[in-house]
Amino acid sequence: MMPTFIGLLNACSHMGLVAEGSQFFSxxxxGYGIIPEIEHYGCMVDLYSRAGLLQEAHAFIMNMPIKPNGVVWGSLFVGCKIHKNIELGEEATRHLARLDPLNDGYYIVLYNIYAEAERWEDAVRVRKLMKNRGVKKTPGCSSILVDGVIHEFVAGDDSQSQAIEIFEMWEKLVDYMKLRGYKPDTSVVLLDVEEKEKEKFLYRHSEKLALCFGLLNTPPGSVIRIMKNLRVCEDCHAAFKLISSIVSREIVVRDRNRFHCFKDGACSCQDYW
Known part of the structure; x- marks a missing residue:
């Protein structure tokens, strides 16, 4: 029964069903005489944080009858990144530095929070802290299975044998997308560089490379399936919705958080992930 409630709470979290999740938890x-464990508390913090109820999530943590672990604070931390709350993000970081000091994801999220706020000195400080502690950033990596062979792509990779065709394919897709109102979301490129350079980094995300490879090497109309080790960014998500309509293909992406099924210009996650 306990795993059942974890599944229910996770489902509510990924669909933004705050009231329903709260009812299940209480x-x-x-109703069942089950004492919640740390996993259930983590689900609730994730539920509140994803929905932007960061103060509620923080109060929930402070009132937990058991000691919060790194997963609990990490859920709040990710919510702070999504909803751009620097103050609570910094508080979560202080706890995570003690509970999970070598997890590169938390350093990257804090860097992202500072970069989006254009607090570049603080962002550089986080990078130096990572270097001093020997923490390395996990690169974005996507894979696609074509004709029984797994092909892997790393962000910025131009070493593939079909690199030129892949980049040409992407440029064509961008032209079609812009006719439908697409504007590159360069805010997800957290570097202090010119806008054109940001677009270049943006267009080399690993899932975009994998998608173009799939379009070039699979039959028209067939489903494209991609696996990614990190969370799909907002720009890739918006682009894949448009591309699914442009090429009349279903695109399934399994990122770190969930499955995304892009079809006819929409995503199964309803833009909540």
Whole structure:
């Protein structure tokens, strides 16, 4: 029964069903006599944080009857990145530095929070801290299975045998997308560089490379399936929705958080992930 409630709470979190998730959580003890464990508390913090209820998430952590772990604070931390709350993000970081000091993801998220706020000195400080502690950033990596062979792509990779064709394919797709109102979301490129350079980095995200490879090497109309080790960024998500309509293909992406099924210009996650 306990794994069942974890599944229910996770589902509510990924769909933004705050009221329903809260009812399930309170009903565990009241209706079934189940004492929530740390995993259930983590789900609730994730539920509140994803929905932007960061103060509620923080209050929930402060009132937990058991000691919060790195997953709990990490859920709040990711919510702070999504909803751009620097103050709570810094508080979560202080706890995570003690509970999970070598997790590169938390350093990257804090860097992202500072970069989006254009607090470049603080962002550089985080980079130096990572270097001093020997923490290395996990590069974005996507893979696609074509004719029984797994092809892997790393962000910025231009070493593939079809690199030229892949980049040409992407440029064509961008032209079609712009006719439908697409504007590159360079805010996800957290570097202090010119706008054109940001677009160049943006267009080399690993899932975009994998998608173009799939379009070049699979039959028209067939489903394209991509696996990614990190969370799909906002720009890739918006682009894949448009591309699914432009090429009349279903595109399935499994990122770190969930499955995304892009079809006819929409995504199964309803833009909540």
């Amino acid at each position: 009903g565990m003890t009241r």
